[in-house]
Structures are given as C-alpha cells and as structure tokens.
Amino acid sequence: MLRNEDLDPQRSQAQFVQAMIEDLHWLGIHWDEGPDCGGPYAPYSQSERREHYLAAWRRLRDQGAIYPCTCSRKDLAQAASAPNDTDDEPIYPGRCRSRSDGKEFAEPAGVNWRFRVLDDQEISFTDLQLGSQRFVAGRDFGDFVVWRRDDVPAYQLAVVVDDAEMRISEVVRGADLLKSAARQLLLYRALGWSPPAFYHCDLMLDEGGARLAKRHDALSIRHLRESGWSSAEVLQKIQPLKRV
Helix, strand or coil: CCCECCCCCCCCCHHHHHHHHHHHHHCCCCCCCECCCECCCCCCEHHHCHHHHHHHHHHHHHCCCEEEECCCCHHHHHCCCCCCCCCCCCCCCCCCCCCCCCCCCCCCCCCEEEECCCCCCEEEEEECCCEEEEEEECCCECCCEEECCCCCECHHHHHHHHHHHCCCCEEEEEHHHHHHHHHHHHHHHHHCCCCCEEEEECCEECCCCCECCHHHCCCCHHHHHHCCCCHHHHHHHCEECCCC
C-alpha cells in the first residue's frame, strides 16, 4: 500500500505526488493500493481523509483525552509532518492542561489540541528490528499535538487513524521515528484500537553520511536519477546508518 501523507498544505504540492510515484517505480518498488491505483480503503491521500480524522478527534475530545492549547510555539509548524531525531517535538510544560476540557469546541480550528499524557507512565513495546523499547511519558515526551490551530491534523493522529482503518498489520519506517511509536500506542489505547507491529529500520545515507531527506537538502533519489545513476547503483551504494 502506498499512502500520500500530504497533510501540510505549505509543504505538500500536487506536482510532487507524480514525481514520488515515478521515483519509487524506478527503484523497483511496487504496490497494490495507492492514490494512483485505488483500493478498498481509498482515498489514499491524507488531504482527502479529513472526516476520518475529525471522527477520531471528536472521540478523544469527548473522553477528555485531549485539551485545547492556546500557547504560541514555533515548533507547532512541524506537527503535521513526521518528526525525527533532529526536530522532535519539545516536551510541553503543561500550561493549558487544566484551563478547559474542550467540550465547548464543536470544531478543532483555532487552537492547538494536545493529547494528555500521564506523567511517569511507562510505554513499552518490542520492535521487530531493535528489540525491547521503553519510554516514559513526561520525561521522554510530553503532551503532544494531535491537531494544529490552523485546522490541520497532526502526523501522530493521522497515521494512527489511517493505519487502523486501512488494517495495517506491520509498520516499517526509519529508526528516527522510534519515539513516535510510544505516542501512537497511547492514541491506539485511547481510541480502543489494536496497534500494528512496528519495525524501525536503519536510515539510508548519502555518500557524505547525510540522511536522505528533502528537509535537510540531502542528495535526493530524483537528483541521482537525473545525474545518470541506475537504480541498481543507487541501491548498491547507499549505506545503512550504523546503530549506536
């Protein structure tokens, strides 16, 4: 399954979708369901799945699992995109925790919505690649954003809703998202859903040792392709990140 995670309108542009599909096919990666071919759990672009996220937001609001936050924080601009080890969401100090339960809000727009974690709550799981993992709420992460004040659902909520509704059994992603699994497990519990298995793999690096990611201007697959590299050369030369 290919899912187009295009929540943030400032970062996601339509012309990039076709380029993504072309690059993946060029690398020899194919899928049975996706935005280009449909499938039983369509739509496969997150920008078209707002009602699914709203339903989950309402459930969390009604049970008091989330609360409105009026704090102005520059880092909230990143909440709709997947975090990583260099730009993870800072631990929130909890200023708005007791100001409102949010029941007066019919829609999420206008404030930031945070999931209320229990301080010192331990979240443990076994990663299929990295083994036993343990995180402590309030120490490793705090009340995290599930919906932004500009009315954009955050990455953490959107992928949980999509993975549950699309019946994903195993999530495979980069090791820089390991801490996100702990946050998402709390959302799965709050929504009464069974979580998938997680496999966090080593990151892919360019020849200079930089992580392949457009946000850091690292060397892109498209650039290598246009420079005359073959897909076999790309797969052979890219080095996996060593674990520490």
